[in-house]
Amino acid sequence: MAKQASIKEIAQMAGVSPGTVDRIIHNRGKVSEKRRIAVEKALEEAGYKTNIHTSAVSYRKTITIAVSCPMAIEGGYWSSVEKGFQDALDEFSDIDIRWVALPYDQFDVDSCNSAYSKVLEVENLDAVIIGATFEEPTQELCTKLDSMGIPYVFVDSSIKGTAPWAVFVSDQHICGQVVGRLLDAEESGLAILATRRRGSKRATNSIERERGLLDFLKDHGITTEPKRCQFSSTDITLAEREIGDFFRENPEIRWVTVLNSRGYIVADTLKKLGRSDVRLVCFDFTADNRRCLEEGSIYSLICQRPAAQGYNAIHYLVEHFFYKVGRKEKTTTLPIDVVFKENLPCYRESNR
Amino acid sequence: MAKQASIKEIAQMAGVSPGTVDRIIHNRGKVSEKRRIAVEKALEEAGYKTNIHTSAVSYRKTITIAVSCPMAIEGGYWSSVEKGFQDALDEFSDIDIRWVALPYDQFDVDSCNSAYSKVLEVENLDAVIIGATFEEPTQELCTKLDSMGIPYVFVDSSIKGTAPWAVFVSDQHICGQVVGRLLDAEESGLAILATRRRGSKRATNSIERERGLLDFLKDHGITTEPKRCQFSSTDITLAEREIGDFFRENPEIRWVTVLNSRGYIVADTLKKLGRSDVRLVCFDFTADNRRCLEEGSIYSLICQRPAAQGYNAIHYLVEHFFYKVGRKEKTTTLPIDVVFKENLPCYRESNR
DNA sequence: TTGAAAAGTGTGTACGTACACAAAATTAAA
DNA sequence: TTTAATTTTGTGTACGTACACACTTTTCAA
Numbered sequence: 001m002a003k004q005a006s007i008k009e010i011a012q013m014a015g016v017s018p019g020t021v022d023r024i025i026h027n028r029g030k031v032s033e034k035r036r037i038a039v040e041k042a043l044e045e046a047g048y049k050t051n052i053h054t055s056a057v058s059y060r061k062t063i064t065i066a067v068s069c070p071m072a073i074e075g076g077y078w079s080s081v082e083k084g085f086q087d088a089l090d091e092f093s094d095i096d097i098r099w100v101a102l103p104y105d106q107f108d109v110d111s112c113n114s115a116y117s118k119v120l121e122v123e124n125l126d127a128v129i130i131g132a133t134f135e136e137p138t139q140e141l142c143t144k145l146d147s148m149g150i151p152y153v154f155v156d157s158s159i160k161g162t163a164p165w166a167v168f169v170s171d172q173h174i175c176g177q178v179v180g181r182l183l184d185a186e187e188s189g190l191a192i193l194a195t196r197r198r199g200s201k202r203a204t205n206s207i208e209r210e211r212g213l214l215d216f217l218k219d220h221g222i223t224t225e226p227k228r229c230q231f232s233s234t235d236i237t238l239a240e241r242e243i244g245d246f247f248r249e250n251p252e253i254r255w256v257t258v259l260n261s262r263g264y265i266v267a268d269t270l271k272k273l274g275r276s277d278v279r280l281v282c283f284d285f286t287a288d289n290r291r292c293l294e295e296g297s298i299y300s301l302i303c304q305r306p307a308a309q310g311y312n313a314i315h316y317l318v319e320h321f322f323y324k325v326g327r328k329e330k331t332t333t334l335p336i337d338v339v340f341k342e343n344l345p346c347y348r349e350s351n352r
Numbered sequence: 353m354a355k356q357a358s359i360k361e362i363a364q365m366a367g368v369s370p371g372t373v374d375r376i377i378h379n380r381g382k383v384s385e386k387r388r389i390a391v392e393k394a395l396e397e398a399g400y401k402t403n404i405h406t407s408a409v410s411y412r413k414t415i416t417i418a419v420s421c422p423m424a425i426e427g428g429y430w431s432s433v434e435k436g437f438q439d440a441l442d443e444f445s446d447i448d449i450r451w452v453a454l455p456y457d458q459f460d461v462d463s464c465n466s467a468y469s470k471v472l473e474v475e476n477l478d479a480v481i482i483g484a485t486f487e488e489p490t491q492e493l494c495t496k497l498d499s500m501g502i503p504y505v506f507v508d509s510s511i512k513g514t515a516p517w518a519v520f521v522s523d524q525h526i527c528g529q530v531v532g533r534l535l536d537a538e539e540s541g542l543a544i545l546a547t548r549r550r551g552s553k554r555a556t557n558s559i560e561r562e563r564g565l566l567d568f569l570k571d572h573g574i575t576t577e578p579k580r581c582q583f584s585s586t587d588i589t590l591a592e593r594e595i596g597d598f599f600r601e602n603p604e605i606r607w608v609t610v611l612n613s614r615g616y617i618v619a620d621t622l623k624k625l626g627r628s629d630v631r632l633v634c635f636d637f638t639a640d641n642r643r644c645l646e647e648g649s650i651y652s653l654i655c656q657r658p659a660a661q662g663y664n665a666i667h668y669l670v671e672h673f674f675y676k677v678g679r680k681e682k683t684t685t686l687p688i689d690v691v692f693k694e695n696l697p698c699y700r701e702s703n704r
Numbered sequence: 705t706t707g708a709a710a711a712g713t714g715t716g717t718a719c720g721t722a723c724a725c726a727a728a729a730t731t732a733a734a
Numbered sequence: 735t736t737t738a739a740t741t742t743t744g745t746g747t748a749c750g751t752a753c754a755c756a757c758t759t760t761t762c763a764a
Contacts (some may be wrong), residue, residue: 004445006750017714022752030712051446053408054750057719093356094403094720170698177694216694335698338690342529342568346522346687352704358720369744374722382742406720409749446750 005046013042025050055322056094063321064098065314066122068115069131069155070106075287077261077306081131081155083350084310092318098124106133107197107233116141120148127317128152132159133203151327153316155309157205158331166316166330170304172205175283175336176212176259180220182281182300182338185255190217190226193243193258193266195233206259209283213257227253233262243269247278257281264288267297285339285347293341301339308334308352357398365394377402407674408446415673416450417666418474420467421483421507422458427639429613429658433483433507435702436662444670450476458485459549459585468493472500479669480504484511485555503679505668507661509557510683518668518682522656524557527635527688528564528611532572534633534652534690537607542569542578545595545610545618547585558611561635565609579605585614595621599630609633616640619649637691637699645693653691660686660704 007025011018016035023031024039025048031039042048072079089097100122104115112134119128119141128145130152132138142162145152153166183190192210194202217226229246231239243266247253256278258266263282267289270278276296282289285303292298312332320328339347359377363370368387375383376391377400383391394400424431441449452474456467464486471480471493480497482504484490494514497504505518535542544562546554569578581598583591595618599605608630610618615634619641622630628648634641637655644650664684672680691699 003448007752008750018751019714019753020712023713026752028753030710032712035713049445051409051750053405053446054719055752056405057403057409057721058750058752060719060752093401094405096355174695174698178692181692181694333698335689335700335703336695337687338692338695340530340533340690342533343526343688343690346526346685348687351687359722360720370721371723371744372742375743378722380723384742387743403720406749407722409751410720410722412722412749 004051005048006051007048010039010042010046010048013046014038052322059095059322061321062096062098062124063318064100064122064124064126065129065317066100066102066119066125066127067129067131068102068104068112068119069129070133071103077284077286078131080285080306080349081310084307084312084352085129085314086310087307087350087352088311088314088318092314095318095322097314097318100125104133109134109137113137120144125150126321127165129155129313129317130164131155132157135159135204138162151317151320153313155313156304156306157203159204165320165327166313166332168309168312168316168332168334170334170336172208173212173215175302175304176209176214177216178302178336178338179209179213179257179259179281180216182302183255183257183279185217185222185279187222188224189252189254190222190224191229191246191250191253191256192226193229193231193246193256195258195260195262196230197233203260209259213259231265233265236265239265240269240272244273247273247275253278255279255281259283261286261289263298263301264292267292267295271295271297285337285349285351290344293339293344296341299340303337303339303347303351305334305337305351307350311352356403357400358403359400362391362394362398362400365398366390404674411674412448413673414448414450414476415670416452416474416476416478417481417669418452418454418471418477418479419481419483420454420456420464420471421481422485423455429636429638430483432637432658432701433662436659436664436704437481437666438662439659439702439704440663440666440670444666447670447674449666449670456485461486461489465489472496477502478673479517481507481665481669482516483507484509487511487556490514503669503672505665507665508656508658509555511556517672517679518665518684520661520664520668520684520686522686522688524560525564525567527654527656528561528566529568530654530688530690531561531565531609531611531633532568534654535607535609535631537569537574537631539574540576541604541606542574542576543581543598543602543605543608544578545581545583545598545608547610547612547614548582549585555612561611565611583617585617588617591617592621592624596625599625599627605630607631607633611635613638613641615650615653616644619644619647623647623649637689637701637703642696645691645696648693651692655689655691655699655703657686657689657703659702663704 007018007021011021016039020031020035021039024036070078072082102115102118105111116137132154138159139161146163151165154164155168158167158169227250231242261284267280279299281300282298283302285301289301293301359370359373363373368391372383372387373391376388422430424434454467454470457463468489490511491513498515503517506516507520510519510521579602583594613636619632631651633652634650635654641653645653
């Protein structure tokens with residue numbers, strides 16, 4: 001551990017004053033070519049790295065971050081993302097971060113549009129964190145943010161036709177392939193269940209997962225098209241009837257996946273039907289899904305790292321506003337964890 | 353985000369000087385009961401939290417940490433632990449940490465004893481990080497450290513009869529159960545392979561994993577005792593002969609696990625034997641194992657989070673020496689990740 | 705050649721904590 | 735009661751960076 005050189009020492013090395021070194025580091029301009037070269041050489045030689053602690057002490061600015069994500073439900077996916085936000089905010093509690101939360105209902109485009117318009121009204125806005133569900137509204141928002149020069153980062157899913165500064169997601173195509181691996185299905189008897197969505201198109205994540213699963217099946221010589229069924233995400237009674245009807249009509253089904261986080265609805269229905277012979281692979285480490293995994297009605301959960309997404313988003317922005325000058329684009333693809341009943345106890349909601 | 357109160361503000365609230373507040377926070381003594389109560393009340397009310405940045409600026413001490421772990425092999429388990437150390441040291445590069453590495457050969461007790469005795473000779477030793485392999489030498493070391501009042505933390509495995517300040521491990525019993533889940537073996541045809549160890553007893557981690565697997569089998573109605581085979585960990589030619597002989601003598605074997613990180617040796621042998629019908633579940637995200645997973649000769653890897661262990665160990669110590677006064681014992685059981693060929697690309701060596 | 709204006713450079717203070725030291729208050733001893 | 739010893743409390747400076755401001759040098763038009 002070599003001792004870190006200070007700005008003062010760099011200044012001495014380059015034969016200038018600390019102020020000049022500071023101007024070069026933050027390129028505040030007004031420095032002659034001659035000294036710039038000398039200082040940059042010294043900086044290089046000493047391997048100078050700004051002392052984050054001291055830097056934080058002197059830095060007085062308030063960073064305003066607006067965040068627009070689907071509303072969190074206790075124990076649900078977005079509450080884990082929020083847990084990640086909170087962890088990061090706690091860690092950076094010495095930095096003055098103004099946090100403007102503008103959640104929306106992920107099943108209601110209007111609510112999303114309204115949240116997005118509030119984002120644009122936030123005063124002194126420095127950056128935006130977006131957990132996108134709807135494509136067009138998000139594209140519009142991003143275009144406006146681009147023209148205002150305000151950086152934005154995506155968590156959970158990325159929207160095409162936008163220019164985010166950073167993206168924190170999981171590879172959904174891989175998720176789909178892992179479904180295939182875990183189901184270990186035979187030629188026929190596979191079904192893909194999904195929740196119905198009013199108005200809007202299917203979520204991009206779920207489309208990409210399905211593509212991954214189908215690719216896996218093709219690679220493993222399964223040519224029979226999986227059976228499909230849609231069920232309600234809001235009306236549980238209706239959902240149970242729809243799912244029940246589907247399984248009665250297709251008694252050969254033995255391998256099932258639900259490509260979003262509502263797998264527990266299917267699990268509970270299958271349990272009521274006494275169908276313990278069905279292997280069910282679902283998504284996300286939510287409270288309901290964990291319960292079903294515990295009970296044995298879900299075989300396995302494929303989990304993203306929502307807390308890591310939230311944590312990293314803030315970490316990135318703080319780092320950007322704090323230490324870096326220029327834009328440093330970054331896409332972080334987080335691991336996909338496979339959780340069985342057995343290793344469930346060692347995962348926590350805040351898994352990062 | 354409520355503004356953090358500073359020591360100065362706390363002092364004002366309690367009607368004392370900042371120095372008094374400081375003495376109370378660090379219990380440097382010499383404070384009257386009357387003011388202690390007043391200040392503690394103010395501290396409580398304001399929810400005071402020391403500003404880590406400023407704290408780091410004023411704190412000038414050098415922390416000396418000795419670390420004794422098995423020597424890292426490029427791409428191996430302990431190199432990931434070291435990656436975690438390095439990440440943490442980089443993150444805390446503003447803090448003056450003196451880092452004394454004293455690695456030993458994990459297959460040689462003498463080398464371990466020698467490393468441990470060097471630990472005790474380190475000047476101004478503040479804390480020790482131990483990656484233990486041998487029980488008795490470690491117990492002896494810990495007893496001495498206890499009497500010297502020097503804190504130590506364990507990574508990877510904990511040793512009984514010691515009093516570590518913190519422990520960063522995975523639950524090996526769960527690991528074993530997950531092996532059972534992934535193998536999905538039938539009544540007979542299961543084998544447990546292990547590397548031979550000269551002189552010393554089997555590693556505690558591997559014993560605990562076996563126990564977990566056997567418990568899983570019992571719970572799932574498999575009563576046939578698994579077949580066993582030991583092979584050399586140093587002489588690959590010998591190992592391949594031993595493994596080959598075992599499979600020729602036991603042609604019914606279809607499900608195999610290797611309870612330490614040397615699974616790739618078995619995988620490569622099986623590949624040469626053309627036995628693609630054997631499902632092999634191995635441990636640890638090492639370069640060799642990743643290659644076999646990629647090639648398909650390993651079905652699945654059960655991975656601990658060595659980088660997280662290393663990172664957390666240093667994080668804990670820095671936190672302790674930096675912010676906390678008293679001892680705060682902590683056992684962190686890290687998640688166990690299941691890696692298939694499909695989700696391999698989204699895990700990195702530095703997975704935390 | 706002169707003298708603004710502009711460009712370049714140095715100085716000094718603030719940030720909040722840690723800690724040394726000086727000052728004040730209290731206690732104990734004579 | 736007085737004085738010394740002791741305990742308690744306040745003050746001031748350092749840490750390394752950020753940034754405002756003052757000062758010096760250069761540039762360039764008149």
